[in-house]
Amino acid sequence: MRRTLxxxxxxxxxxxxxxxxxxxxxxxxxxxxxxSDGLRAAREExxxxxxxxxxxxxxMCFPIADALEARGVPFVFITGxxxxxLDLGGRGAPVLAKPFTEAMLAKTIDALNVPASAR
Numbered sequence: 603m604r605r606t607l608x609x610x611x612x613x614x615x616x617x618x619x620x621x622x623x624x625x626x627x628x629x630x631x632x633x634x635x636x637x638s639d640g641l642r643a644a645r646e647e648x649x650x651x652x653x654x655x656x657x658x659x660x661x662m663c664f665p666i667a668d669a670l671e672a673r674g675v676p677f678v679f680i681t682g683x684x685x686x687x688l689d690l691g692g693r694g695a696p697v698l699a700k701p702f703t704e705a706m707l708a709k710t711i712d713a714l715n716v717p718a719s720a721r
Contacts, residue, residue, distance in 0.1 A: 605631060606628045607631045607644060607653070608633045609639075609640035610634075612655070644670050652670050652677035657682075678696050678697070679697045
């Protein structure tokens with residue numbers, strides 16, 4: 603299954619990411635724009651990886667990250683804060699700083715080392 607969960611509260615950014623992911627060959631669950639919708643999807647939907655906007659209308663995405671870690675699903679934090687301005691609470695997930703290119707997105711996803719059978 604080559605499917606990703608996308609949690610992004612910015613409508614335009616979510617559409618752009620959806621298009622990038624589709625072009626890269628991923629089907630997309632989302633974009634989910636709120637913490638509650640993203641958390642529900644993280645617990646109930648099937649996907650191989652996830653992309654999480656860190657700040658969802660003032661709420662941090664960390665409960666979603668916790669749910670993904672519990673399921674063993676690799677994920678990427680996407681943020682305008684940059685990696686150095688962000689306290690990830692010890693999580694070792696990659697950070698993709700906005701703005702980014704499709705090539706940067708592809709490279710970050712490839713670095714997740716998702717088994718070919720899950721792609």
